[in-house]
Amino acid sequence: MSQESTASLTDLISAADEARKKSEARFSHFRVGAAIQTGSGKIYSAFNIESSSYGLSMCAERIAVWSAINDGESNFTRIAIVSDAKDFCTPCGACRQVMYELAGDIEIFLTNKKGEVRSYRLSSLIPEAFTSKTLLNGRD
Numbered sequence: 205m206s207q208e209s210t211a212s213l214t215d216l217i218s219a220a221d222e223a224r225k226k227s228e229a230r231f232s233h234f235r236v237g238a239a240i241q242t243g244s245g246k247i248y249s250a251f252n253i254e255s256s257s258y259g260l261s262m263c264a265e266r267i268a269v270w271s272a273i274n275d276g277e278s279n280f281t282r283i284a285i286v287s288d289a290k291d292f293c294t295p296c297g298a299c300r301q302v303m304y305e306l307a308g309d310i311e312i313f314l315t316n317k318k319g320e321v322r323s324y325r326l327s328s329l330i331p332e333a334f335t336s337k338t339l340l341n342g343r344d
């Protein structure tokens with residue numbers, strides 16, 4: 205889902221939380237919502253979608269990033285991640301890699317059940333990331 209707006213952080217977190225409520229987490233029952241914001245202020249939100257072949261399940265964060273890329277976006281500022289957990293839900297390693305490569309060094313905002321917000325710069329969550337720089341220029 206995307207929407208044009210000059211979204212505040214509260215709007216971004218609300219979009220992630222609304223997405224969480226629509227999660228297709230019929231196996232883990234662990235609902236996650238993510239909302240990524242573009243440089244122009246547009247928001248793309250998504251939820252995790254699970255498969256009966258468990259390994260084919262997909263995290264909310266990657267679906268949000270891919271939705272935005274699929275819509276022609278390439279410039280991102282921040283992402284909010286909301287889950288069913290009492291504590292903050294930090295993104296998995298695969299999502300960190302994909303977000304870093306496709307969205308750059310964005311800000312990550314997490315909320316817990318108390319409504320507290322924690323933020324990170326993505327590069328602090330994936331130090332020394334593998335990127336296309338190494339892939340394309342790192343050979344002899």
Ligand code: THU
Pocket residue numbers: 229232234235236251252253254261262263264265293294295296299
């Ligand atoms: N999940 C996410 O969507 N994002 C995360 O950051 C962590 C995990 C999903 C994947 C799976 O559907 C469920 O949560 C349990 O791992």
